[in-house]
Amino acid sequence: MSFSTKQALRLALVAACAVSVTACASRPKPMPGPTAPPPSYPAQPAHPPGPNGPVPGSVQDFVINIGDRVYFDFDRYDIRADAAPVLGAQAQWLVRYPSVVIRIEGNADERGTREYNLALGARRANSVREFLVSHGVAAARISTVSFGKERPIDPGTSEDSYQRNRNGHTVITGGAR
Amino acid sequence: MRLKTLMLAICALFATSMALAPASALAQIEVDVNKGDVQPLPIAIPAFGGQRGAEIAQVITGNLERSGLFKPIDPNAFIEKGLNVSVQPRFPDWKSINAQALVNGQVTVEGGRLRVDFRLWDVFSEQQLLGLQFTSTPENWRRVAHKISDAVYERLTGEKGYFDTRIVFVAESGGRLNRTKTLAIMDQDGANPSYLTDGSYIVMSPRFSATSQEITYMTLKPEGSAIYLFNLETARRESIGQFPGMVYAPRFSPDGGRVAFSVERSGNSDIYVLNLKSRVSTKLTSDPAIDTSPSFSPDGNRIVFNSDRGGSPQLYVMGADGAGVQRISYGDGRYTTPVWSPTGDFIAFTKQTGGEFHIGVMRPDGSDERLLTTSYLDESPTWAPNGRVLMFSRETPGGPPRLWTVDVTGRILRPAPYPGSGSDPAWSPLLN
Numbered sequence: 001m002s003f004s005t006k007q008a009l010r011l012a013l014v015a016a017c018a019v020s021v022t023a024c025a026s027r028p029k030p031m032p033g034p035t036a037p038p039p040s041y042p043a044q045p046a047h048p049p050g051p052n053g054p055v056p057g058s059v060q061d062f063v064i065n066i067g068d069r070v071y072f073d074f075d076r077y078d079i080r081a082d083a084a085p086v087l088g089a090q091a092q093w094l095v096r097y098p099s100v101v102i103r104i105e106g107n108a109d110e111r112g113t114r115e116y117n118l119a120l121g122a123r124r125a126n127s128v129r130e131f132l133v134s135h136g137v138a139a140a141r142i143s144t145v146s147f148g149k150e151r152p153i154d155p156g157t158s159e160d161s162y163q164r165n166r167n168g169h170t171v172i173t174g175g176a177r
Numbered sequence: 178m179r180l181k182t183l184m185l186a187i188c189a190l191f192a193t194s195m196a197l198a199p200a201s202a203l204a205q206i207e208v209d210v211n212k213g214d215v216q217p218l219p220i221a222i223p224a225f226g227g228q229r230g231a232e233i234a235q236v237i238t239g240n241l242e243r244s245g246l247f248k249p250i251d252p253n254a255f256i257e258k259g260l261n262v263s264v265q266p267r268f269p270d271w272k273s274i275n276a277q278a279l280v281n282g283q284v285t286v287e288g289g290r291l292r293v294d295f296r297l298w299d300v301f302s303e304q305q306l307l308g309l310q311f312t313s314t315p316e317n318w319r320r321v322a323h324k325i326s327d328a329v330y331e332r333l334t335g336e337k338g339y340f341d342t343r344i345v346f347v348a349e350s351g352g353r354l355n356r357t358k359t360l361a362i363m364d365q366d367g368a369n370p371s372y373l374t375d376g377s378y379i380v381m382s383p384r385f386s387a388t389s390q391e392i393t394y395m396t397l398k399p400e401g402s403a404i405y406l407f408n409l410e411t412a413r414r415e416s417i418g419q420f421p422g423m424v425y426a427p428r429f430s431p432d433g434g435r436v437a438f439s440v441e442r443s444g445n446s447d448i449y450v451l452n453l454k455s456r457v458s459t460k461l462t463s464d465p466a467i468d469t470s471p472s473f474s475p476d477g478n479r480i481v482f483n484s485d486r487g488g489s490p491q492l493y494v495m496g497a498d499g500a501g502v503q504r505i506s507y508g509d510g511r512y513t514t515p516v517w518s519p520t521g522d523f524i525a526f527t528k529q530t531g532g533e534f535h536i537g538v539m540r541p542d543g544s545d546e547r548l549l550t551t552s553y554l555d556e557s558p559t560w561a562p563n564g565r566v567l568m569f570s571r572e573t574p575g576g577p578p579r580l581w582t583v584d585v586t587g588r589i590l591r592p593a594p595y596p597g598s599g600s601d602p603a604w605s606p607l608l609n
Contacts (some may be wrong), residue, residue, distance in 0.1 A: 001605050075489075077444070103399065110572075113513040113556045114381060114601065115426045116483060116490055119439065119446040119467040120399075122423055125514035126444025145401055146423060146441070150379050157553075157574040171399075 057097045057177035062170075066093050069153075069167045070128065073093060074111070077123035079131055083168075087128060090170055091135030098138075099175035104128045106146040107153075109162035114148055121146030128168040143173075208246045217248035218333065221276035223255055223298075225293065227260075227284030229318045236322035237280060237329070237365060240340045243328065243582070244566070245589030250276055262294045271300045278306075280329055284318075285427060291315045293336045295325050297332055308531060319368055320608070327607070330524065339561035339607070341364060344593075345383040345392050346570065346602040347376050348372065349577055350442045358600075362409070365561075365604070367594035371408065382426055382601055386433040389606045392429040393417075393436055404438055406453075416452055416534040418458075430497075437461070448482055450497070461499030472517045473497065474541070481505070481515040481524050481541070488548050492526060494541065505543030514557055517541070519606070520564030524584065527556045527569075536569050538585060549587035554578075556591075561603045568593055570600040 054060035062068060067090070070083035079087065094100055106125030108117035123146035133139050154161040203350035208218050222238045224231035229494055241247035256270040258425070266371050271279050272517075282295030290312050297307035307328055311321045320341060327338025348361040348370075360380045362405040363370035374380055374396075390410050402423045407414045417427070422442040429436055430450075435451045440460075448468045451458040462468040466486035480518045481494045490516045492506040506512040510530030517524050523538040528548060539546040554572040566583050570578040577598035583590045 004554040047241070095459050105399070110554065112511075113470075115439070115470045116467065116485075116513045118381075118423070119441065119469050122446065123444040123467070130444075143400075145397075145399060147379075147397065150358070150381075150397065151358075152353060155575065 033131055036140075055177050059172050059176045060119065062090075062093060062100075062135045062176070066090055068170045071163060072076060072124055072166045072168070074109070074162075074166065075120065077120065077127045079127055084131070091117060091137050092133050093139070094137045095135075097176070098141075100172055101141045101172045101174045102143075103173050104132075104142060104144045105151070105169040106144065107151055107167050108146075108149045108163060109165040110149045110157075111151065111162055112149065114150075116147035118146050121148045124166075124168045127171065132170075180529075198539070202427055202436055213428075215246065217246055218278060219250055219276055220247045220278040220280065221250045221252075221255060221271055221274070222280045223252060223260060223283035224256075225295070226259075228286055229285045229291070229315075230282070233282070233284065233318060233322040233325070234280075236319055236366065237326045239594070240323065240326035242417075243366070243591065243594065245584060245591075246334060247278075249276060262296055262475045264317055266298060266300075267301075268298075268300055269302045269400065271298075278302050278329075278333065280325070282325070286315065289315070291318055291321065291461070293318075293321050295327070297329050319364065323366075334510065336565055337563040339566060339604070342562060343389075343605040343608070344580075344595075344602050345373075345385060345394075345605070346580065346599045347383065347463060347599040348398040348599055352574070361599070363595060366560065367596070370595070384428050384603045385605045386429040387606055388429050388433045389608055391429075391433065392603070393429060395425050397425075404436070406436075410490045417453075417572045418456070419489075420449075420458075426471065430473045431475050432477055436479075437473065439471070444606060445496055447512075448480070448499075459499075461497075462502075470514050472515050474517050475519055475521045479517075479541075492524065505539070505541070506546075507543060508546055516558055516560060518560050518564040519562050522564065525558040525560060525567055526529075526559065534581060536567060538567075547587065548583075549585070550582045550590060555581075555600050558603050561604050562606045568602045568604055 034058040054064055069087045070086050104125040106121030108121045125146055129142050129144050152165040184557050185525040198609055209215055216603050222234050224234045242249050255273045257267045260266055262283045277299040279300055282293055285292045292308045296305055299306050302531040311324055313321050316587045323341035326340040329431040330338040342365045343362055344365055345362045348359045349356055351357045357376045358379050359376040370563045376439050378560050381395045383392050385392055392407050398503045403426055403540045404417045404424045404427045405414050420440045425439050435450050439446045440449050445465055446467050446469050448462045448471050449458050449460050451590050464486050466484050468484045470483040471480045471575055478497050479494055481495055483490055484493050490511045491504055493502050493504050495502040510528050512526050514527040515524050523539055525538050528535045528537050533551050535548040536550040536558045537548040551576050552571050555569055558567045558569040566582055568580055568582050571581045572578045578600040580602050581592035582593050
């Protein structure tokens with residue numbers, strides 16, 4: 001899809017804004033798969049917005065169509081093969097909407113001690129940051145923080161839950177539509 | 178004659194009498210805190226006479242019982258009632274219920290001051306081991322009870338007590354996905370808990386200064402982390418300053434003049450030390466690995482810390498200037514949260530192995546490693562000031578963290594006397 005086509009689509013969608021917000025709110029967030037297979041994410045940079053999709057350039061557009069979390073292996077901070085397409089799409093989206101500023105939050109599972117996990121979360125946040133910068137996102141638009149194991153998104157105690165809690169979370173802090 | 182001895186026994190003589198008569202000099206009763214197989218010593222602690230007398234005896238009983246080294250006898254078994262501190266107890270009455278030690282006391286209020294006289298007796302040798310007097314304001318009666326507990330513990334074990342102390346910790350509430358973490362402080366027996374922050378942001382890793390009136394801790398907000406110094410007497414709070422990236426894991430040097438901590442920059446954590454007087458900070462480690470959780474040796478000359486520079490988290494010791502880094506942990510598993518004992522003889526740590534977590538101790542050179550606990554998740558050990566007891570936090574799968582204590586032999590393991598959920602405990606030095 002060419003840039004101009006997307007622009008046209010986006011303009012056309014402005015009128016459908018109110019409807020799309022309601023629709024988005026009930027759409028499930030993509031979750032990672034169970035245990036062995038890594039979390040699945042759209043391999044394509046971005047879904048073209050459908051008639052009821054989120055407003056392009058909005059926080060919802062980013063969260064739903066791009067994906068705001070990537071996942072890591074135990075005590076690792078290298079970008080996994082399944083995370084690279086997601087971060088690639090994040091970078092493209094951020095290049096397209098240059099007024100957006102983000103904070104990358106690094107998270108760890110509970111199978112580690114607090115301070116080490118803070119350090120590990122910081123490494124993960126930095127890995128995401130470096131990926132985005134190397135794919136054209138200005139470093140000045142990115143801040144990072146580590147929450148260590150203090151901000152789990154899954155309360156469970158299975159390996160599946162631990163996996164979800166080992167993530168880098170890209171949070172839009174300003175400039176979105 | 179006995180009476181005269183009693184009247185002369187005052188607080189000022191306490192230190193002298195201890196020096197002259199260590200516990201080992203009395204063959205009849207002594208408790209070895211370093212042996213793993215000792216039987217708790219049967220001790221009788223009848224209600225003291227006077228105002229608050231029963232409560233003071235209860236606090237002493239609770240302290241000594243929780244230490245695991247003493248077995249307070251049920252007061253219903255007592256034969257002699259209404260003991261008088263000026264009169265020798267009827268020893269046969271106490272022998273017959275097999276009390277080896279007896280503590281009795283009297284509370285008097287004079288001119289708005291609370292005065293507590295107490296005696297510690299060796300029942301079988303019929304000797305007085307301690308005769309002391311403490312005075313305080315009436316509202317401080319619990320501290321008097323803690324000081325008496327410390328005196329009894331020290332006299333009978335030969336080790337310093339740890340009961341007149343406080344714990345600063347992170348009180349936790351709410352579910353796992355919206356946990357509130359509030360900085361809190363309480364007496365070591367769980368009494369007088371109070372909050373120091375409002376719970377609107379995450380707090381972590383509080384630590385006491387050796388002066389005991391100041392703590393350092395870390396706050397964590399989405400916009401970043403900060404390290405604060407907080408004076409418990411004046412409630413004055415100040416930041417240690419701005420650094421690039423995150424700051425975390427603060428610890429005082431033993432003299433209270435420096436704070437060591439981690440600074441994270443571009444994903445890499447190194448250890449810094451800040452001189453609190455000159456406000457000059459020095460980088461101690463420069464390694465692409467994680468370097469964190471520093472803890473000073475009691476003489477302030479060395480620092481043990483956690484690093485994954487060897488491929489997994491392990492413990493390392495370096496000079497306080499960052500020189501001469503040596504790895505000290507070599508067992509299977511992941512070692513974190515090293516804490517140098519205030520007495521210098523051990524380093525406590527968290528070890529993760531085989532899907533479980535342990536609190537353990539090793540010598541500062543890495544020898545004599547012993548694991549004291551095993552659970553789904555144990556972490557954050559902190560030493561009592563006598564270096565013989567550790568407090569730590571324990572979580573069951575899916576449950577909130579609770580505070581526990583274990584002695585250095587691993588034999589005496591029990592929940593701390595705090596009913597709520599808590600993590601990251603830090604034990605104060607003995608109060609003045």
